[in-house]
Amino acid sequence: MTSPTTTQLRKTALNAEHRRLKAKMVNFGGWDMPVEYSGIVSEHMATRTAAGLFDVSHMGEIEVFGEEALALVQHVTCNDASKLAIGQAHYSGLMNAQGTFVDDLLVHKISDRHYFLCVNAGNQDQDFEHIRANNHTSAQIENAGGRYSQLAIQGPKALGILQGLTDVPLDSIPYYHFTFGDVDGVDCLIARTGYTGEDGFEIYFVPEHTEKLWTSLMEAGSVEGMIPCGLGARNTLRLEASMCLYGHEIDDTTTPWDAGLGWICKPNKGEFLGREALVRQKEKGVDRALVGFEMQDRMIARDACAVWAGGRQIGRVTSGSPAPFLKKNIGMAYVPVEFKAHGTEIAVEIRGNRFPARIVPMPFYKRTK
């Protein structure tokens, strides 16, 4: 299969800016995106110690409107959206009838009649089609990805940097809440969310203002040590924070119970797609678990490496990488439940040889405040 040429890839409004910054670009889910600018390690460390600015405009947005908006959101997701207050968001799963993941997403409640969903870039169109096909309500849905750019500013200094560009008192926005406000003259949805394990914000706004906001944020932030960060650092940051990535830890063969995401799965909320399958699986007993592990020497586990224990292959690495802040080599894998205890010794097969690793508690990294 031939890959799209660069001219056929989708581009965010900052594509020229990324190239001007000499970012290494990659085809990510059909988008021409920056992997790194100054280097994954320096971008990762900047985000943990100062701040990082990420162009995440490739992410998808789906809007749900109408009197029955909540009913539709409840039907297609596993978390309980009826518990959301206006201005609150939660992490959830977009589910199919088998109880497995179509995608993971953030659900924001804008009003009783308006929910705003942020979904993965590569799944945007399938997600929209899935919701449309399962919409037996009067709610209207819109595939709104083209109407939004999104920037993420993450790190201990993120709030201070963003505060310089807005009168909205950012400190009064609790984690996983959002508000609407003016940032540098641009109307934004300002959410205290992120995919790095640090404090920070994700802002959504119309694409024509993207270069202006990026430039203003970089000007305000670079004196504080903020640098632009690409998808490479986005991945190492979320892995250290033990956050799932669709296509790796979760996909249409995994349930929330398998993935340790029981905290976002609420069969008690009432009917939803996949609820019966999930209740059955819980009753039967969940037979596998997503675990985190640390390599015991300098070898690096990579995605799809075989995992061994008890003399046989028991699973595969879902995500494996060096962890720049922790200065260890870490990964996640599914193993049969009998192997999931912290401290269990396992082996990871790398280029034909097996190397020792140990199952450790997750998250690997937790920020200190």
Add this chain to the structure above:
Amino acid sequence: MYPNEYRYTKEHEWIKVSGDTGTIGITDYAQHELGDVVFVELPEIGAKLKAGDVFGTIESVKAVSEIYAPVSGEVTEANTGLTSAPETVNSDPHVAAWLVKIKLANPAEVSGLMDAAAYQAFVSEKEASA
């Protein structure tokens, strides 16, 4: 940029020949493509390499890259300093981050490699089409 006294392969290794000893590393182009190097795996002293054999790996955060012997020979030294400072491959790929030294089995093989000008042209063409 690319030392004139070195010779180069299409896989972005360099070799500096002195008598029947060759010092081998990867080029600046290669380290830039790799990104932050976090791990270097080198062969044992005494390993016998044929031209084109994989003799080690260099891993960056995102990628695993095999390194190929530019010519045939026996490994006489390995740069074990890279174990504790793999980032040297990024900062000084042409000198401090030499990987191995070998005793050449067939010095005539070197003449089949690119010189600095040819390698620079090869790399410029790659960068232009990226």
